[in-house]
Amino acid sequence: MKKPIHDVLSGDNALAAAAVLRDPAASAFFWGFDATSSSPRGDPEPHELVLRRLCSQAEWRDLYSLWLCDGLVSLSEAVGARRADYLEIDIDTTLAGRSRVFNVDDVVDEIEREIGIRLDFPNPFPNKLGLRSKRGIIGFRAIQSVYQGWRIAQLASGKPGFSVLEIGAGLGRTTYFASLFGVTNYTIVDVPLTNAAQGYFLGRTLGEHNVRLGGEEGDQNVRIMPSTDLQALDQTYDLIVNVDSWTEMPKDVASSYWDFARKSTSQVLSINHEFNAHTVREFYKNEAGTRVTRYAYPMRRGYVEEIISFCR
Numbered sequence: 001m002k003k004p005i006h007d008v009l010s011g012d013n014a015l016a017a018a019a020v021l022r023d024p025a026a027s028a029f030f031w032g033f034d035a036t037s038s039s040p041r042g043d044p045e046p047h048e049l050v051l052r053r054l055c056s057q058a059e060w061r062d063l064y065s066l067w068l069c070d071g072l073v074s075l076s077e078a079v080g081a082r083r084a085d086y087l088e089i090d091i092d093t094t095l096a097g098r099s100r101v102f103n104v105d106d107v108v109d110e111i112e113r114e115i116g117i118r119l120d121f122p123n124p125f126p127n128k129l130g131l132r133s134k135r136g137i138i139g140f141r142a143i144q145s146v147y148q149g150w151r152i153a154q155l156a157s158g159k160p161g162f163s164v165l166e167i168g169a170g171l172g173r174t175t176y177f178a179s180l181f182g183v184t185n186y187t188i189v190d191v192p193l194t195n196a197a198q199g200y201f202l203g204r205t206l207g208e209h210n211v212r213l214g215g216e217e218g219d220q221n222v223r224i225m226p227s228t229d230l231q232a233l234d235q236t237y238d239l240i241v242n243v244d245s246w247t248e249m250p251k252d253v254a255s256s257y258w259d260f261a262r263k264s265t266s267q268v269l270s271i272n273h274e275f276n277a278h279t280v281r282e283f284y285k286n287e288a289g290t291r292v293t294r295y296a297y298p299m300r301r302g303y304v305e306e307i308i309s310f311c312r
Contacts, residue, residue: 001028002193009196021200025127030197033170034141035129047140061129064140068131071143071299072107078147078298081114082107104133115150117180124204141173147299148243148271149177155239155269155307156183165189165237165264167257168245172198175222176205187223187237189230198224230260240265244303246280247272258283268308271297284308 005027008016024030035047051063076082112119121136130139152174156162162183169175169188175198178186188198195214202211202222212220214229225233240261246254261268270280281304284290289311297303 001031005029006193009193021196022125023127024125024197030171033194034197035139036125036127064129065131068138068140068143069102069104071140072104072111072131072138073102074299075143075147076107076111076114079111079114079150081110104131104138105135108133108135108138111146115181119146119180122176122205124201141170142177144243144299145173145177148174148241149179149181149183151269151305152178152239152241153181153183155267158182159238161185162239163187163235163237164239164241165233166241166243167261168242168249169198170194170243172202172224174241174243175202179206179222184221186221187225187233189225189227189233192226192228195224195226230257233260233264235264237265239267239269241269242280243271245272246270247274247276247278251278254278255283262310266310268306268310270306270308271303272306273303275302280304280306280308 005020008020011017020027020029024034025036030036047064048060051060051067055063073082073085077084108119119135121130121133121138121142123130123137123139128137128139130137130142152164156164163185164178164183165187166174167189169190172188175186175188178184188195190198192214199211199213202224206222210220211222211224212218214225242257242261246257249257272280274281281294284292291309291311293307295305297305
């Protein structure tokens with residue numbers, strides 16, 4: 001599906017490559033990791049299929065709006081901006097003056113007051129699906145990434161120069177939001193085709209002077225590296241992050257990334273589902289000298305958030 005995109009980005013026509021990078025909704029470039037793409041065969045997007053399974057009678061865009069609203073409210077609850085909803089009561093009951101009807105901008109305001117920073121949802125691409133707000137178009141991945149950036153900042157605890165490596169970073173949105181929270185020493189390792197998307201998105205949102213791509217020299221804090229260079233990394237990191245990726249890789253590939261993490265950090269943040277053949281827990285459950293905090297991920301049902309610490 002992505003071979004034509006690969007060929008353009010590997011070629012010598014800069015204008016054609018720029019067209020692919022600037023308008024991912026016109027191709028399958030982002031297929032599988034962001035809701036801004038189209039299939040050359042006209043197939044529905046993965047998130048559209050999920051929503052149609054939840055309710056086949058409703059218009060899927062209406063369901064998508066509700067899904068995003070639910071995610072935004074879940075984010076507000078997770079960071080402590082609003083009380084957690086209590087479902088063991090009559091759903092028509094208003095508790096402590098709270099209404100189930102809300103305005104998107106009001107929820108953004110309450111989140112900002114709690115976390116102490118102004119949120120922005122930059123989107124340098126046309127035809128982005130999401131909630132319209134005063135801070136930009138809010139898509140599903142952006143809502144998840146705000147939480148993940150906030151969580152990383154919690155683990156950083158204000159430590160200067162706190163270094164993060166993320167394995168499989170999607171478009172790089174978590175990198176962007178982590179930077180808003182003050183965590184700027186950030187390395188991404190991913191497959192080269194996705195590196196191209198990350199380089200464009202972060203170059204546009206953080207500024208190209210702040211981003212270093214694979215093979216480039218410099219002292220930029222944000223580094224984007226191909227997975228083929230993973231074993232060449234000999235530094236250690238304060239935190240290694242993996243979201244929605246470890247359990248979707250072939251197990252031997254996931255194991256190699258785990259072995260890298262085991263030797264390169266003292267702490268791992270994993271946010272993954274457990275539907276597929278292997279789980280993250282399998283990698284650590286029999287390892288001596290590990291401490292684990294494990295709980296349901298508050299932003300997406302079916303996902304588990306695990307903080308694994310290795311005793312050195």
